[in-house]
Amino acid sequence: MNSSPLIRGYEVVIGLETHAQLSTASKIFSGAATAFGAAPNTQACAVDLALPGTLPVMNRGAVERAIQFGLAVRALVAPLSIFARKNYFYPDLPKGYQISQYEIPVVQGGRVEFVLDGEKRTVRLTRAHLEEDAGKSLHEDFAGQTGIDLNRAGTPLLEIVSEPDMRSAAEAVEYAKALHALVVWLGICDGNMQEGSFRCDANVSVRRPGAELGTRREIKNLNSFRFLQQAIDFEVQWQIDRVEDGLPIEQATVLFNPDTGETRAMRSKEDAHDYRYFPDPDLPPLLIAPEWVERVRAELPELPAAMAARFQRDDGLPAYDAAMMTQSRAFARFYEAVRDGCANPKLAANWLMGELSKRLNAEGREIAAVALAPATLAALIRRVADGTVSHNGARQVFDALWAGDTVDVDAVVDSLGLRQMNDAGALETIVDAVLAANAKSVEEFRAGKDKAFNALVGQVMKASKGKANPAQAGELLRRRLGGG
Numbered sequence: 128m129n130s131s132p133l134i135r136g137y138e139v140v141i142g143l144e145t146h147a148q149l150s151t152a153s154k155i156f157s158g159a160a161t162a163f164g165a166a167p168n169t170q171a172c173a174v175d176l177a178l179p180g181t182l183p184v185m186n187r188g189a190v191e192r193a194i195q196f197g198l199a200v201r202a203l204v205a206p207l208s209i210f211a212r213k214n215y216f217y218p219d220l221p222k223g224y225q226i227s228q229y230e231i232p233v234v235q236g237g238r239v240e241f242v243l244d245g246e247k248r249t250v251r252l253t254r255a256h257l258e259e260d261a262g263k264s265l266h267e268d269f270a271g272q273t274g275i276d277l278n279r280a281g282t283p284l285l286e287i288v289s290e291p292d293m294r295s296a297a298e299a300v301e302y303a304k305a306l307h308a309l310v311v312w313l314g315i316c317d318g319n320m321q322e323g324s325f326r327c328d329a330n331v332s333v334r335r336p337g338a339e340l341g342t343r344r345e346i347k348n349l350n351s352f353r354f355l356q357q358a359i360d361f362e363v364q365w366q367i368d369r370v371e372d373g374l375p376i377e378q379a380t381v382l383f384n385p386d387t388g389e390t391r392a393m394r395s396k397e398d399a400h401d402y403r404y405f406p407d408p409d410l411p412p413l414l415i416a417p418e419w420v421e422r423v424r425a426e427l428p429e430l431p432a433a434m435a436a437r438f439q440r441d442d443g444l445p446a447y448d449a450a451m452m453t454q455s456r457a458f459a460r461f462y463e464a465v466r467d468g469c470a471n472p473k474l475a476a477n478w479l480m481g482e483l484s485k486r487l488n489a490e491g492r493e494i495a496a497v498a499l500a501p502a503t504l505a506a507l508i509r510r511v512a513d514g515t516v517s518h519n520g521a522r523q524v525f526d527a528l529w530a531g532d533t534v535d536v537d538a539v540v541d542s543l544g545l546r547q548m549n550d551a552g553a554l555e556t557i558v559d560a561v562l563a564a565n566a567k568s569v570e571e572f573r574a575g576k577d578k579a580f581n582a583l584v585g586q587v588m589k590a591s592k593g594k595a596n597p598a599q600a601g602e603l604l605r606r607r608l609g610g611g
Contacts, residue, residue: 132295137333137370139363140340141299142291145306146284147316148260148324149192155259155283156183156226156410163322171262171277177222182409189283192315193233193257194415194423196285199313199430200252202237204420208256210410214403219262219275227286229404232256233413239289240432241305242450243298250302251290257413258284279323285315291330291340296359300352303327312431312456326350329359332376333366341366342376346383346390358383362390434459442472451480457495468505471512478508482525498531506536514596520545547596557595558603561586572608580604 154161157174174181197204209231212224234255241248262277287306293299307325311318318325327349332341346362349355362381369376381390429437435449444452452462458479466475483504487494507528511521520540527539540546562569565586571579580601587600 133336134295134333134363135367136335137363137367138336139294139296139359140291140332140334140343141293141296141359142330142343143287143289143293143299143303144328144330144345145287145289145303146260146326146328147287147306147310147318149189149283149285150314150316151186151188151192151283153186153188154281155186155189155257157281159281161282163319163324165278167265167274167276167278169278171280175221175277175281183226183407185410185413186283189257189285190233190413190415191419191423192283192313193255193285194420195313195315195427196255196287196310197234197237198420198424198427199309200234200237200239200255202252202255203235204415205231205233205235206415206417207231208233208413208415210257210407210413211404212407213258215401217261218273219264219277219280221262221277221280225259225261226407226410227258228256233415234285239302239305239309241301243301248298248301250292253288253290255285255287258286260284285310291332296356296363299329299359300356303355304352308431308455313428320350323350327355329355329362331359331362331366333363333370341370342378344376344379344381344390344392346381347393349383354383354385357385357388358390361388365390428456431459438462438472442466442476444472444476448473448476448480451484452476455494457493461494461501464501465505465508468502469508469512471508474508474512475505478504482522486529497529499529500534503528503534503536510536510540514547514599516540516545517547517597520547545594547594555603557587557590558600558607561590562604562607569608580608 148161149155151161153159154175157172159172159175160170162170174183194204208228210226211229213227213229214224216223232254234252237252237255239250239252241250260279260282262275262280265274265276289302293302307318307320310316310325316324320326329346329349330343331346332343334341344362344366346358349358361383366376377395379392380394382393383390431453435446435453438444438449438452439446442449453459462475462479465479466472469475483494483497483499486492487497504525507516507521507524510516510524511518515537516524520543523543523545524536524539527543528534528536533539561583565583568579568582568586572583583604584597584601587595587604588597591600
């Protein structure tokens with residue numbers, strides 16, 4: 128369990144329940160499609176609505192994705208798990224119950240690790256269970272009425288429940304980001320938060336250090352990391368104010384309003400007995416043979432932590448660089464391609480963390496969507512390494528290559544006039560001329576003023592119109608000055 132500074136003398140206790148929509152083409156208990164954006168009620172079949180005479184059939188692909196997740200977080204994949212009916216009545220739940228797992232979930236235990244403020248953190252998982260999504264209530268464009276879209280009804284979800292191990296909004300956000308990165312890395316969820324593929328419920332309470340756990344309130348359906356941070360921060364202050372005023376905190380489900388930055392109670396929080404869970408009579412126990420688990424284990428991709436360790440060991444990258452290179456599978460693949468093309472892991476990582484990431488962040492794009500090919504970036508890095516172009520010049524070349532109009536690095540270097548001077552004789556002539564014209568700087572350098580040397584390098588660069596190799600110019604200047 129991790130510790131964090133107190134807030135106004137109170138310890139914050141946070142647990143997250145995260146719904147990851149599984150990347151199957153069909154629903155968890157029917158053959159209806161799960162594609163996002165279809166016209167309302169065009170992807171809800173008789174099974175999703177539990178019409179008389181229909182029976183649910185388990186989607187094998189959904190189970191396999193749950194197994195992948197369980198193995199990735201080092202949890203127990205239960206050889207037998209049970210589906211239950213969770214009974215409640217809401218307009219977008221046409222059956223009057225949701226098929227979920229309660230007493231015996233498919234994934235039990237596990238942990239998620241991440242780094243916050245340079246410190247390794249671990250959040251324990253209670254469970255991850257399979258369930259179906261409900262439909263969606265639509266309140267817009269209905270002249271004060273509510274419409275019901277049942278396309279999501281029956282969409283497969285993996286609900287991932289953490290222990291209450293987090294002690295700040297920042298820690299909860301980093302945990303959620305790590306979990307998001309993992310399910311996307313595995314390919315079991317597309318992670319699209321705007322479409323509802325990955326959303327969090329935050330259970331928040333406050334207490335004096337060492338006291339019993341406080342009464343928790345659950346903030347529902349947070350679909351961005353920024354909203355998660357804002358909602359928890361507001362809720363913490365609200366609860367502390369309430370306690371300080373001597374008022375009770377009642378267990379409740381609350382919603383976050385991003386326009387006001389405030390949470391508000393939606394309904395009193397139900398306990399498990401309110402849902403009247405009982406085993407679903409239409410679904411037999413889910414049996415997962417050891418052979419199935421081992422086959423999935425053998426097919427798992429290399430996980431981020433293992434890949435980062437390999438980059439440190441084999442490529443000599445610092446831990447921070449290795450973590451950045453494994454922020455997504457697409458980013459890692461891009462790095463490996465650039466590294467192999469330029470044969471310089473550290474330079475490859477520097478360019479990905481520097482110019483490339485700066486562009487991606489500025490344009491709000493993912494690395495898979497860029498036009499710049501890894502081979503082209505590798506060619507540019509080789510030209511920096513062999514002295515053809517300076518680091519500053521390479522940034523200008525990068526700008527030209529980013530548009531994707533050309534992949535010929537040498538042609539861009541020449542068209543921009545950025546090829547560095549590699550003629551030793553010509554450089555010597557320029558250096559000698561600069562030394563002759565800047566006697567005062569020469570005297571100051573010999574008197575121990577280092578700034579004078581930088582001024583001389585600047586004059587060489589100016590005289591060469593920026594084409595001199597700064598390192599070569601500096602080396603030659605030192606030889607000349609040392610000889611004088």
